[in-house]
Amino acid sequence: MDKDRIVGSAKEFAGRAEGAIGDLAGETQTQASGKAREAAGTVQNLYGQAKDAVRDAGEAAAGYAKDAYENSGDTLRDGSQALSRKVQDNPLGSLLIAGGIGFALALLMSRPARRPPPRWRYYG
Template sequence: MDTDRIVGAAKDYAGKAESAIGDMAGDSKTQASGKAREAAGTVQNLYGQAKDAVRDATDTAASYAKDAYENSGDTFRDGSQAIAQKVKDNPLGALMVAGGIGFALALLMSRPARRPPTRWRY
């Protein structure tokens, strides 16, 4: 719990008490001062709640990022094992896919060089 929440709640209750005393005494100045202190306490309490919410959100995000980082090796290993199992199950299909990828890469790398545009001679 944030200190702003504690101080804000204390100001809120003090403002309510001061406002009630002003109501009983019939003093509008004390009553207005109590309402102002109550409003200030409410605002400070809300500010503390917002800080707590942001802190909780950052802690949660950091926890998720840490878990993802720690489990990334397991995910990579599981993916590699799944691919290896697919190759074992269907070696001809894997060979065809690898050959297709190699052929596409060869086509991309062996394109003729681009010629500069012809210039007009006068």
């Protein structure tokens, strides 16, 4: 729990108490001061809650990243094993797919640069 949440809750409570005392005494200045203190406490409490939420989200993201880093070797190994099983099960299909990808890459790399169309000038 953040310090701002504790201080904000205390200010909010003090503002409510001050506003209640102002209501009982009939003093509008005390009522207004209590409402202002209550609002400031509410804002500070919300600020502390936001800081807590950001801190929790950061810790969760760090935990997910750490887990992903620790398990990345297993995932890569599982993927390569699954790919090798597919190639062993269907070698001709795998060869055709690899050839198609190579052909497409060769077409993309060997295309000439597009030139703008010629401009015709008519003199007349």
